[in-house]
Amino acid sequence: MPDWLNIALRSIGALVYLFLLTKLIGKRQIRQLTYIEYIVGITIGSIAAFMATEMDGPIFHSLISLTIFAVFPALSEWLSLKSKWYRDMMEGKSTIVIQDGKILENNLAKEKLTAEDLLGQLRVKNVFRVADVEFALMETSGELTVQLKTEQLPVTPSQLKLNVAPAKPPQTVIMDGKIMPIPLAALGKDQIWLETQLKKRNKTLQDVFLGQVDESGNLYLDFVSDAGGSKKKPQIQETYETLKQCLQDLEQQANAEQNSKLQAKYKDNAAKLEEILKQIQSQYKH
Structure with a gap:
């Protein structure tokens, strides 16, 4: 077998075996490790490196050494649970x-x-x-x-004898321009509601980088920036789209209004706004 292949196989074997052994330590951060676990972590790393590159020595010997060093912290942790004296000696006191x-x-x-x-x-x-x-x-x-x-200490609502509803984390309903159906359903909302909210702001899903709904039902939107790749619409175009939406609202209100005088005012204002839109459109094209 070529040396490079032998080293590659030994390295892969060492990594797999180390992964299995580190399960004994559990999910801890570096600052949470005891002295024993910290020392053992350094030692088994050195043994694993030796096992991967030293082709003259039997790999079985390295596996035995790794196992002993990995089992020891697990045994030490078990003793810490059983004996306060041992725990204080190994981990110290506050x-x-x-x-x-x-x-x-x-x-x-x-x-x-x-x-x-x-x-x-x-x-x-x-x-x-x-x-x-x-x-x-x-x-x-x-x-x-x-x-x-x-x-x-800061004053809390309980000290002021105020009844405050428990805070709930916001739900992410849009991520990277895609609707998240499960959080949306958890809020009792649907895709139609979300699309309506976007339409009110003259935005599409592709414009949104992140969307969240808080406990009060307020929708927060973080839009894709220029650096993100999508180009921001010119200010004149955004103004045009906003006024166009206002025109549609005026026309709908005019059709729904029963009072003839108010209906006439709505139609008159809608006509004026339509004329402004034509002027903007003409200027924008040129």
């Missing part, structure tokens, strides 16, 4: 770094944090004054948890 608006310098030093580091993490939490903090904990994941003093 540390209070601010209490009653005062920084605990000794605890800050234990976490190997500087004042600048602490202030930076507070700003991430939208806190800019240490005096506003009731207490702050440095979690084992390295994230800062902040509890503001009562007088600094």
Whole structure:
């Protein structure tokens, strides 16, 4: 077997085996990994690279080594669930770094944090004054948890004894110029309603990049920009289409009006608007 083919097969095998082994760790972000999982992750990556490129050694030996290193964090996690002492030893404990608006310098030093580091993490939490903090904990994941003093907390509707309906996420009904039927049906709307809303704004589906309907039934549309590929209509053309829609509305209102005087006014205004449209159309063609 050629060397390149041998390396290719070993690499594919190593990737597949690594994928299966990483299922033992579960869905965690990097900052959520324990020390053991972090060290093991680096080690099994090195072993996998060795297994893929070292053709002299038996691949079976590398598989055994990979399995041992992958099983160990799973065993460590099981022990953490069973023993608080083991969990505290491996993962550590949360540390209070601010209490009653005062920084605990000794605890800050234990976490190997500087004042600048602490202030930076507070700003991430939208806190800019240490005096506003009731207490702050440095979690084992390295994230800062902040509890503001009562007088600094924002007022909530429950404190004002207001009954507020639970907020619902908006439904995306148009994406990339295509109607999303399932979210639309969940709102109790149909395609005809959506097309009517687009027509009122003199837009087509191709003009819309994203469309969402909020809990109040309001439709938000994000249109395709010039950079997206579709050309934006000239301003005069948009004005013409808007006035044309107004003309149609006036004609419909005139036909539906029972009062003869109002009907005459509608027809008179419709005639004037039609004349304006003819002038715009004539100018636009030239």
